[in-house]
Amino acid sequence: MDHFEQRFRALLSQLLDGELTAEESAELAHLCAANPERVATMRRELELAELLRVVSSEDEGSQAGISFHHRMSVVLGDDPEATFGDLLHELIEGEISGHGIDQLVHHCWRDPSAGRQVRQALIDDDLFQQALSPGRCGEAFVESLATRMWAEQEEDHFVEEVASKIVRLHPELPPPPVTERPRVVRRRQVATMGYLGGWAAAAAAVVGLIASFLYEPGGTGSMTSVAELTKAAGEVQWAAGSGPLETQYFVPGRYNLESGVVTVTFASGAEMTIEGPADFEVWNEREAFVHTGVTVLAKNSAVDSFRLRSPTLDFGETGETIGLIADGATSTEAVVFDGGAEICLTDTGQCRNLFPLEPVRADANREKLFDVPYNPTVFARAWEVNAGVERNSGPVRLAMPGHHPGTAEEAPGEVQIFVERSRFVADRDIKVDTLDPGHFAAISPGGGRQLAPDGRELRSYLLQMRPEDEAVAGDALEASVTFDHEIVGIIFSPEKLAETDSLVGSEIPESELVADAGRGLDGDADNGDQILLSDDRRTVNLKLRGGAQDRVDHVRVLVALN
Amino acid sequence: MTGPTAETYIDSVREHHAGLRAFVRSLGVQPMWVDDIAQEAFIIAYERLEEFDVERDFGAWLRGIARNLVINERRKDARRKRILADNLTDILVRTSSVPEEEEEELGDRGTAKLAALRQCMSELPEKSRALIQARYEKEESAPDIADRLEMKPPAVRKALERVREALRKCMDEKMRTAGVTP
Secondary structure (H helix, E strand, C coil), rough: CCHHHHHHHHHHHHHCCCCCHHHHHHHHHHHHCCHHHHCCCCHHHHHHHHHHHHHCCCCCCCCHHHHHHHHHHHCCCCCCCCHHHHHHHHHHCCCHHHHHHHHHHHHHHHCCHHHHHHHHHHHHHHHHHHCCHHHHHHHHEEEEEHHHHHHHHHCCCCHHCCCCCCCCCCCCCEEECCCCCCCCCCCCCCCCCCCCHHHHHHHHHHHHHHHHHHCCCCCCCCCCCEEEEEEEEEEEEEEECCEEEECCCCCCCCCCCCEEEEEECCCCCCCEEEEEEEEEEEEECCCCEEEEEEEEEEECCCCCCCCCECCEEEEEEEECCEEEEEEEECCCEEEEEEECCCEEEEECEEEEEEEECCCCCEEECCCCCCCCCCCCCHHHHHHHHHHHHHEEEEEEEECCCCCCCCCCCCCCCCEEEEEEEEEEEECCCEEECCCCCCCCCCCCCCCEEEEEEEEEEEEEEEEEEEECHHEEEECCEEEEEEEECCCEEECHHHHEEEEEEEHCCCCCHHCCCCCCCHCCHHHHCCCCEEEECCCCCCEEEEECCCCCCCEEEEEEEEEEEC | CCCCCCHHHHHHHHHHHHHHHHHHHHHCCCCCHHHHHHHHHCCCCCCCCCCCCCCCCHHHHHHHHHHHHHHHHHHHHHHHCCCCCHHHHHHHHCCCCCHHHCCCCCCCCCHHHHHHHHHHHHCCCCHHHHHHHHHHHCCCCCHHHHHHHHHHHHHHHHHHHHHHHHHHHHHHHHHCCCCCCC
């Protein structure tokens, strides 16, 4: 019996005892909405409870005995009034109990034509729905199928074919958008569907709207999603029947990710990045349970609270960013990357406050947490997806939490990327360098522009390069880095880097910097360091030349998260 | 005889989706999962188009795939099942025709039936149409409708059944008139 069933049983018991609070009542309704079998169970239990109540309130005597027998027969399966017709109506109306289904099946066994009648009634009812329910009209079905086939077979032409049909059926749609295929191939953007061209993109947008209507959190669809798949990397495979709806929407339930890395963004704003193989449950917009898998949870400052649990651990209140490695019922390792957190053992309820980068392990049937060595590399893939960075080419490495610019021990000739501030809203102008997309540019002192605060949430990264030694300084270091959000500002001149350190960046010890002159990009357009921003403003290409005086190069990148 | 190709698959989807969805529902699948399973059947069929024998009926082949998908639901643990109940699906699957026999199925000609049904709905008396729209278009339950119309839920259920029966008869009549066996 899983957690949901246990909770359902507990709440049902409280309901029967008249001890259910309003909040618990809502929770019970939510659990029932997720599983019709629970509704049937609850109905049976309530019927029995009501029956017992009536019987117990009646005077003693034969009349009470008759009433009891009659009512019990309704519950226990010998109801003379439950005709085939009544049961069929209840089935069609979605009001049939588990016991009612048993009775219906008995009818069908006794009379073979009854089964055919049931099927005919169900067929007619389904045709009524298709004819009248907007969510079940033919176009919605075909468009939804198109999206699903696109998601499962990316290189298929099905979407284009459907798109062309939609054009013919809906001439009122606007002309095809002119969209260029991104120059640099990057991880699939699940939410933006950026790879579809022309009308296929329009069709997908239509489908997306339909899907968002059907599964909108709190919407009118038959199922309510509490989270959405917003990023995916690698070969994402879900176990049969245990992936998100429409490959994107998470309703409360259990999910089994066989491979790949996905980011699940909850309606509360929390982002859970999990690497397959993983087995996890989505409970609601503020709670999740990881049975197995490597997980990075970014709560973000805007989220009031988020509770993450495993079989042996309970993060009653998570920090800004935490990591968790769950190994089934055996043990869980956890670490706080950013902020503080309270962590409790599931078995004993014993709690402890964790400080950043203080990893612990909780074993089943043990009474205390164990300190373990910090091993960030196990989180590398999940951290990369969480950080929104993808290496394209060149010697690029994403710094793990705990490493800071200036103190990290990167190899010479390597570009290291630090997430400086994961989410912030600027409250004043930020001075950035001028860089037009599509052309290599070199540093030009005195230039630049002001990035005005506009309420958007930003994230800042610092790219740190330590060129090769003097002997190989003549060879340029070339690298390309893609971000999963639009780049709104780049800072590569020494003075602007220094000016923005305290505002959006990192505290870099002076001792680590030779001089401001050696920190940013160097030289002129022909012989110095060069930087290029892609047309879609998501990729930065770097060509850096070394030199004896050039101990470290920095480029700060600002992306807009919304 | 030619079967659907990758290029003409969309036409096959349009031709068969209504009947296939109704067929899936008729095997005891929970209403909210009917389209999900029907889509899975279309996707599997698309992936195996090369295996399709063009001498056969494409609709029957689709039904065979869907039937197997529904039977597979029996093997899942209770929380993941998309059917109402194992025993109900058992008996309903037994009463459906075996795809290999390609017997006339209840869900056949779904698209034609759907067109006839829409016409019949437009011909309903206003009160009956409002009732059926409340039930299927607005997805109101019988108690909700009863509450709004100041009726008793059993009365609403009876009224709905009467309208449904009238629509069934009308649909069959229109199919016969069009020369199609209902």
